[in-house]
Amino acid sequence: MNDKKIGIIGAGKLGLTLAQLGVQAGYEVMIASSRAPEAIALTVDVLAPGALAVDTATLLSANETVILALPLSKFSHLLDDSFSHKLVIDAMNYWWEVDGQENNFSDGASSSSEKVQQLLPDARVIKAFNHMGYHDLADEARAKGEAKRKVIAFAGNDEAGIAQVTTMIEDFGFDPLFLGPLAEGIKLEPGSELFGANLEKAAFVSILQKMK
Ligand SMILES: NC(=O)c1ccc[n+]([C@@H]2O[C@H](COP(=O)([O-])OP(=O)(O)OC[C@H]3O[C@@H](n4cnc5c(N)ncnc54)[C@H](OP(=O)(O)O)[C@@H]3O)[C@@H](O)[C@H]2O)c1
Secondary structure: EEEEEEEEEEHHHHHHHHHHHHOOOOOOEEOOOOOOOHHHHHHHHHHHHHHEOOHHHHHHOOEEEEEEEOHHHHHHHHHHHOOOOOEEOOOOOHHHHHHHHHHHHOOOOHHHHHHHHOOOOOOEEEEEOOOOOHHHHHOOOOOOOOOOOOOEEEEEEHHHHHHHHHHHHHHHHHHEEEEOOHHHHHHHHOOOOOOOOOOOOOHHHHHHHOOO
Protein backbone atom coordinates (compact mmCIF):
# COMPACT_ATOMS: atom_id res chain seq x y z
CA MET A 1 0.00 0.00 0.00
CA ASN A 2 1.20 3.51 -0.85
CA ASP A 3 0.77 5.66 2.29
CA LYS A 4 1.39 8.78 0.22
CA LYS A 5 -1.67 8.30 -1.94
CA ILE A 6 -4.97 9.78 -0.81
CA GLY A 7 -8.47 10.32 -2.09
CA ILE A 8 -10.47 13.29 -0.81
CA ILE A 9 -14.27 13.21 -1.03
CA GLY A 10 -15.59 16.76 -1.05
CA ALA A 11 -14.04 19.43 -3.26
CA GLY A 12 -15.09 22.47 -1.29
CA LYS A 13 -13.21 24.75 1.09
CA LEU A 14 -11.70 22.04 3.27
CA GLY A 15 -11.23 19.34 0.60
CA LEU A 16 -9.35 21.66 -1.76
CA THR A 17 -7.17 22.98 1.06
CA LEU A 18 -6.23 19.45 2.11
CA ALA A 19 -5.61 18.57 -1.54
CA GLN A 20 -3.24 21.52 -1.84
CA LEU A 21 -1.39 20.53 1.34
CA GLY A 22 -1.19 16.92 0.13
CA VAL A 23 0.25 17.84 -3.26
CA GLN A 24 2.75 20.21 -1.62
CA ALA A 25 3.82 17.33 0.62
CA GLY A 26 4.42 15.06 -2.37
CA TYR A 27 1.27 12.99 -2.03
CA GLU A 28 -0.63 11.63 -4.99
CA VAL A 29 -4.06 13.20 -4.53
CA MET A 30 -7.42 12.41 -6.10
CA ILE A 31 -10.46 14.53 -5.28
CA ALA A 32 -14.17 14.06 -5.98
CA SER A 33 -17.50 15.76 -5.39
CA SER A 34 -21.00 14.63 -6.30
CA ARG A 35 -20.55 16.31 -9.68
CA ALA A 36 -18.71 14.93 -12.70
CA PRO A 37 -14.91 15.38 -12.61
CA GLU A 38 -15.07 17.84 -15.54
CA ALA A 39 -17.30 20.11 -13.45
CA ILE A 40 -14.63 20.53 -10.74
CA ALA A 41 -11.45 20.07 -12.81
CA LEU A 42 -10.81 23.78 -13.41
CA THR A 43 -11.28 24.66 -9.72
CA VAL A 44 -8.99 21.80 -8.73
CA ASP A 45 -6.37 22.92 -11.26
CA VAL A 46 -6.43 26.46 -9.89
CA LEU A 47 -6.70 25.79 -6.14
CA ALA A 48 -4.92 22.45 -5.83
CA PRO A 49 -2.74 22.10 -8.92
CA GLY A 50 -1.40 18.58 -9.21
CA ALA A 51 -4.47 16.94 -7.66
CA LEU A 52 -6.62 14.87 -9.99
CA ALA A 53 -10.38 15.40 -10.20
CA VAL A 54 -12.16 12.05 -10.48
CA ASP A 55 -15.57 10.58 -9.68
CA THR A 56 -16.21 9.05 -6.29
CA ALA A 57 -16.27 5.46 -7.57
CA THR A 58 -12.86 5.87 -9.22
CA LEU A 59 -11.50 7.51 -6.08
CA LEU A 60 -12.72 4.69 -3.87
CA SER A 61 -11.36 1.97 -6.12
CA ALA A 62 -7.95 3.64 -6.44
CA ASN A 63 -7.27 4.69 -2.83
CA GLU A 64 -6.81 2.84 0.45
CA THR A 65 -6.78 6.12 2.37
CA VAL A 66 -9.80 8.37 2.00
CA ILE A 67 -10.46 11.75 3.61
CA LEU A 68 -14.11 12.69 4.14
CA ALA A 69 -14.44 16.43 3.53
CA LEU A 70 -18.08 16.73 2.55
CA PRO A 71 -21.07 17.87 4.62
CA LEU A 72 -21.88 15.24 7.22
CA SER A 73 -25.50 15.11 6.10
CA LYS A 74 -24.40 14.16 2.56
CA PHE A 75 -22.19 11.35 3.74
CA SER A 76 -25.03 8.79 3.91
CA HIS A 77 -25.37 9.11 0.11
CA LEU A 78 -22.01 7.37 -0.15
CA LEU A 79 -22.61 4.35 2.00
CA ASP A 80 -21.71 1.08 0.37
CA ASP A 81 -19.07 -1.62 0.67
CA SER A 82 -16.39 0.43 -1.08
CA PHE A 83 -15.02 1.71 2.23
CA SER A 84 -14.27 -1.76 3.61
CA HIS A 85 -10.82 -2.01 5.20
CA LYS A 86 -9.89 1.48 4.08
CA LEU A 87 -8.35 4.07 6.34
CA VAL A 88 -11.10 6.72 6.49
CA ILE A 89 -10.00 10.09 7.83
CA ASP A 90 -13.13 11.86 8.96
CA ALA A 91 -12.70 15.63 8.82
CA MET A 92 -16.44 16.33 8.93
CA ASN A 93 -18.34 18.24 11.59
CA TYR A 94 -22.01 18.34 12.34
CA TRP A 95 -23.12 21.89 11.58
CA TRP A 96 -26.83 22.26 11.95
CA GLU A 97 -27.10 25.27 9.62
CA VAL A 98 -25.70 23.10 6.83
CA ASP A 99 -26.74 19.63 7.90
CA GLY A 100 -30.20 20.35 9.32
CA GLN A 101 -31.63 19.36 12.68
CA GLU A 102 -32.88 16.03 11.36
CA ASN A 103 -29.40 14.79 10.43
CA ASN A 104 -28.08 15.19 13.93
CA PHE A 105 -24.86 13.22 14.22
CA SER A 106 -24.07 15.06 17.40
CA ASP A 107 -25.90 13.91 20.52
CA GLY A 108 -23.47 15.69 22.83
CA ALA A 109 -22.37 12.36 24.33
CA SER A 110 -20.44 10.77 21.51
CA SER A 111 -18.30 11.98 18.67
CA SER A 112 -19.85 12.24 15.20
CA SER A 113 -16.91 10.13 14.01
CA GLU A 114 -18.15 7.26 16.19
CA LYS A 115 -21.39 7.40 14.22
CA VAL A 116 -19.41 7.43 10.98
CA GLN A 117 -17.52 4.36 12.24
CA GLN A 118 -20.84 2.64 13.04
CA LEU A 119 -22.03 3.35 9.50
CA LEU A 120 -18.75 2.04 8.08
CA PRO A 121 -18.11 -0.95 10.36
CA ASP A 122 -15.44 -2.46 8.12
CA ALA A 123 -13.48 0.77 7.70
CA ARG A 124 -10.80 2.12 10.04
CA VAL A 125 -12.04 5.58 10.98
CA ILE A 126 -9.74 8.25 12.38
CA LYS A 127 -11.00 11.74 13.21
CA ALA A 128 -8.54 14.38 12.01
CA PHE A 129 -8.35 17.81 10.33
CA ASN A 130 -11.77 18.81 11.67
CA HIS A 131 -10.89 21.38 14.36
CA MET A 132 -8.98 23.97 12.33
CA GLY A 133 -10.62 26.28 9.79
CA TYR A 134 -9.52 25.89 6.17
CA HIS A 135 -7.95 29.37 6.03
CA ASP A 136 -5.74 28.53 8.99
CA LEU A 137 -4.85 25.16 7.50
CA ALA A 138 -3.76 26.89 4.30
CA ASP A 139 -1.83 29.64 6.09
CA GLU A 140 -0.20 27.81 8.99
CA ALA A 141 1.51 24.82 7.36
CA ARG A 142 5.18 24.89 8.34
CA ALA A 143 8.12 22.56 7.84
CA LYS A 144 9.06 20.27 10.71
CA GLY A 145 11.34 22.05 13.18
CA GLU A 146 10.15 25.53 12.18
CA ALA A 147 9.04 27.78 15.04
CA LYS A 148 5.36 28.33 15.83
CA ARG A 149 4.15 25.12 14.22
CA LYS A 150 0.48 24.53 14.98
CA VAL A 151 -1.20 21.38 16.27
CA ILE A 152 -3.61 19.14 14.48
CA ALA A 153 -5.15 16.85 17.08
CA PHE A 154 -6.74 13.56 16.13
CA ALA A 155 -8.41 10.49 17.60
CA GLY A 156 -8.89 6.90 16.55
CA ASN A 157 -8.68 3.25 17.46
CA ASP A 158 -6.69 1.68 14.63
CA GLU A 159 -2.96 1.44 15.35
CA ALA A 160 -1.75 1.39 11.77
CA GLY A 161 -4.12 4.22 10.93
CA ILE A 162 -2.89 6.29 13.87
CA ALA A 163 0.71 5.87 12.68
CA GLN A 164 -0.21 6.81 9.12
CA VAL A 165 -2.19 9.89 10.17
CA THR A 166 0.65 10.99 12.46
CA THR A 167 2.97 10.98 9.45
CA MET A 168 0.40 12.68 7.24
CA ILE A 169 -0.14 15.55 9.69
CA GLU A 170 3.66 16.00 9.95
CA ASP A 171 3.95 15.92 6.16
CA PHE A 172 1.15 18.46 5.75
CA GLY A 173 3.00 20.92 8.01
CA PHE A 174 1.55 20.52 11.50
CA ASP A 175 2.41 18.95 14.85
CA PRO A 176 0.31 15.81 15.34
CA LEU A 177 -1.31 15.33 18.73
CA PHE A 178 -3.00 12.00 19.35
CA LEU A 179 -5.86 12.33 21.86
CA GLY A 180 -6.76 8.65 22.25
CA PRO A 181 -9.68 6.49 21.11
CA LEU A 182 -12.21 7.76 18.58
CA ALA A 183 -14.58 8.77 21.41
CA GLU A 184 -12.05 11.40 22.49
CA GLY A 185 -12.68 13.19 19.21
CA ILE A 186 -15.71 14.85 20.78
CA LYS A 187 -13.19 17.28 22.31
CA LEU A 188 -12.46 18.57 18.80
CA GLU A 189 -16.05 19.13 17.69
CA PRO A 190 -18.28 22.22 17.51
CA GLY A 191 -19.24 23.16 21.06
CA SER A 192 -15.84 22.27 22.47
CA GLU A 193 -13.30 24.92 23.44
CA LEU A 194 -10.82 23.24 21.11
CA PHE A 195 -13.04 23.55 18.06
CA GLY A 196 -11.41 26.12 15.81
CA ALA A 197 -8.08 25.76 17.65
CA ASN A 198 -5.15 27.23 15.74
CA LEU A 199 -2.60 26.78 18.49
CA GLU A 200 0.89 25.63 19.22
CA LYS A 201 1.20 22.43 21.22
CA ALA A 202 1.72 23.93 24.70
CA ALA A 203 -1.37 26.16 24.42
CA PHE A 204 -3.44 23.34 22.97
CA VAL A 205 -2.44 20.88 25.69
CA SER A 206 -3.09 23.44 28.40
CA ILE A 207 -6.74 23.74 27.29
CA LEU A 208 -7.00 19.98 26.89
CA GLN A 209 -5.82 19.41 30.46
CA LYS A 210 -8.55 21.65 31.83
CA MET A 211 -11.24 19.67 30.01
CA LYS A 212 -12.92 16.72 31.72
N1 LIG B 1 -14.62 24.87 6.03
C1 LIG B 1 -13.80 24.59 7.05
O1 LIG B 1 -12.97 25.44 7.46
C2 LIG B 1 -13.84 23.24 7.70
C3 LIG B 1 -12.84 22.90 8.64
C4 LIG B 1 -12.87 21.65 9.24
C5 LIG B 1 -13.89 20.76 8.94
N2 LIG B 1 -14.85 21.12 8.03
C6 LIG B 1 -15.90 20.13 7.71
O2 LIG B 1 -15.59 19.63 6.41
C7 LIG B 1 -16.79 19.32 5.71
C8 LIG B 1 -16.81 20.12 4.40
O3 LIG B 1 -16.83 21.49 4.72
P1 LIG B 1 -16.53 22.62 3.63
O4 LIG B 1 -16.49 23.89 4.34
O5 LIG B 1 -15.38 22.19 2.77
O6 LIG B 1 -17.86 22.55 2.76
P2 LIG B 1 -18.10 23.05 1.26
O7 LIG B 1 -17.13 24.13 0.92
O8 LIG B 1 -19.55 23.31 1.14
O9 LIG B 1 -17.70 21.77 0.38
C9 LIG B 1 -18.42 20.57 0.47
C10 LIG B 1 -18.02 19.71 -0.71
O10 LIG B 1 -18.67 18.44 -0.59
C11 LIG B 1 -19.17 18.08 -1.88
N3 LIG B 1 -20.27 17.13 -1.76
C12 LIG B 1 -21.55 17.35 -1.36
N4 LIG B 1 -22.25 16.20 -1.40
C13 LIG B 1 -21.41 15.25 -1.84
C14 LIG B 1 -21.55 13.86 -2.11
N5 LIG B 1 -22.71 13.21 -1.89
N6 LIG B 1 -20.48 13.19 -2.57
C15 LIG B 1 -19.30 13.81 -2.78
N7 LIG B 1 -19.10 15.13 -2.54
C16 LIG B 1 -20.14 15.84 -2.07
C17 LIG B 1 -19.59 19.43 -2.47
O11 LIG B 1 -19.64 19.45 -3.87
P3 LIG B 1 -20.94 19.10 -4.73
O12 LIG B 1 -22.09 19.76 -4.05
O13 LIG B 1 -20.60 19.61 -6.06
O14 LIG B 1 -20.99 17.63 -4.66
C18 LIG B 1 -18.42 20.30 -2.07
O15 LIG B 1 -17.34 20.12 -2.95
C19 LIG B 1 -17.94 19.69 6.65
O16 LIG B 1 -18.35 18.54 7.36
C20 LIG B 1 -17.30 20.69 7.60
O17 LIG B 1 -17.94 20.75 8.86
C21 LIG B 1 -14.84 22.33 7.40
